[in-house]
Amino acid sequence: MGDAEALVRFRGVQKTYDGQTLVVRDLDLDIRRGEFLTLLGPSGSGKTTSLMMLAGFEVPTQGDILLAGRSVRDTPPHKRDIGMVFQNYALFPHMTVAENVAFPLSVRGMLKSDQRDRALRALAMVRLENLGNRRPAQLSGGQQQRVALARALVFEPTLVLMDEPLGALDKQLREHMQIEIKHLHESLGLTVVYVTHDQSEALTMSDRVAVFSDGVIQQLDSPSGLYEQPRNSFVARFIGENNTLNGVVESVAEGYATVRLATGEALRARAVAIDGPGAKTSVSIRPERVHIEGEPEGPVSRLAGVVSETIYHGDHMRVRARVGGNDEFTIKMRYRAGRPIPKAGEALSVILGAEDCLALDPV
Template sequence: MAGTQAPLVAFEGVQKTYDGETIVVKDLNLDIEKGEFLTMLGPSGSGKTTSLMMLAGFENPTHGDIRLGGRSLKDTPPHKRDIGMVFQNYALFPHMTVEENVAFPLKVRKASKSEQVDRARKALDMVQLGGLGKRRPGQLSGGQQQRVALARALVFEPQIVLMDEPLGALDKQLREHMQLEIKHIHESLGVTVVYVTHDQSEALTMSDRIAVFNDGIIQQLDSPSGLYESPQNSFVAHFIGENNILNGTVESIDGGECAVRLENGERIIAQAVNVDGPGSRTSLSFRPERVEIEDVEDHHDNALKARVAETIYMGDHVRIRMNVAGNDDFMVKMRFRSNRRPPAAGEEMYVSFAPKDCLALDPVAA
């Protein structure tokens, strides 16, 4: 999201180490715009949760600064940062009613009793829990408890809401439902959300922008479609969505395209996204749904010999695992059609793809 005004949150050269040797977050520079939904996405140990905890005030940067609304947070304790927080384990008080849990941030801020009750009930209505305010958290389902935690984070109208793996304890169907609920609440309120997850489908569903973390560094910061369609390195291509990899050597580069010789000798044309000069190694990235299966070789610029290993029926599509250029797990997604027979194991065919759908990236281990 591009904005002409100053960002709501700014990480400025932030580093974090716990032992003075291992740097968990490395020189983080990140602006978060007012009203956006930004997700910090990455595997365990990538630095995303530590970055969130520094913004919340539960951890302090070793170097650098974090600004909220233009002001440094260095000397601001967590409870004075005007930030709401939603945790994976809900962190509700079991001895309080649902309404009392939601009202607790207002009580801490010395709001009147009538204001606490009024605003807590409105917050519960917002998360579709109106009428359950007198129950205890233990009488609610996991999804309902997470809604209570969300209402509590929003009730005092903070500048920003932080969410740390908030849906991790829920089953798949409920998790997907809550993703849309949170997205709709964000859209209706316009509150700024910073969300941490290791689940890439969750990030793609909910976010305006996604910061992909690995090894303490943001590998790419982009919109969901930008990350999926145009990954800038092999880590992002692997981590976002399903991906096929073939390794090869760059033969030549012409403008935005390059010719690559695969390890089995076959030659293809790809987008030169993140490669060095001729003679350098590269890993080619293909999305399974962008690959076509052909009986003959002469359909496209790029066609590779393939042997079908297995066909898996998935309802609306068929997943076909193939051996392609030495990769035994090359996957193709073919839309299921009742009048088209999926290929059988052992069949020899060709896979083809347009150069724009094949990205030449930095090399990864075979």
């Protein structure tokens, strides 16, 4: 990737707060101009610390961060040309909505008349142009988040950083705001770096997702790449729903492994991240790729199962069963009128396509 394409570059970045534990380890990451990149991971994984170092609120212990080809190690936050949106909105209660949005312009010394025009344009982007004279306390949570977003965009920054911006909203409003932010990103050609621990949010909004664990990016990929081709068991378990079957590799040939499960049964799986014959492995299978009638194309494995419960979800049903040594094995079935519904205690045969089973590192 050339310098022109990479707006942000992390180079060998490390961060420790106590001189012993590395919160971020040897981070090398290029962020492309105009992309929506999400930093995803559980609490303490290093994603927020990485964002705060880019914003200038934290300083790398080691390594460098380049913005548009220039190091920003010694550049204070307000001189980095970066917009920020936080979970708690951080609006000034004594200012009107328009004054809040104009605040970044006032600290940059812009004329009052120009501030007002730019603030109204930014409020129009988030469809709040008629609420400029209200105070933040008179707005709903969703409206306050829109104001925070307008304030981050008003000075036309090179880069917009968002730290769990929708975490305080209810589910329906959060989903609506996800689409709004994505549309703004596309229409304005913004470069967005977004932090969340919500994998559904990351898959919905992002061009690429960096999955963090223990201060290291485990996988950097498109949403579909993460879901369909996880590189290790952490990513497979963290992204989407996942079934895990533990076993030992018996043989490997032509990219496929034969895995012997604790129950004595064998299955075939794509060899993704294994050490070879005799090594322990965890096999990953998505619930919607499990069959109990009909067969997928290509080689298949059949495992015996016993139904624990069936849960109706409207458009689909979830069958929980004991399969291959996993007592919480989940099968996602599309609902169809007249289709027989498995009942608790019933035996069933589970059919798994080798292409849908991924042999990964042991859990």
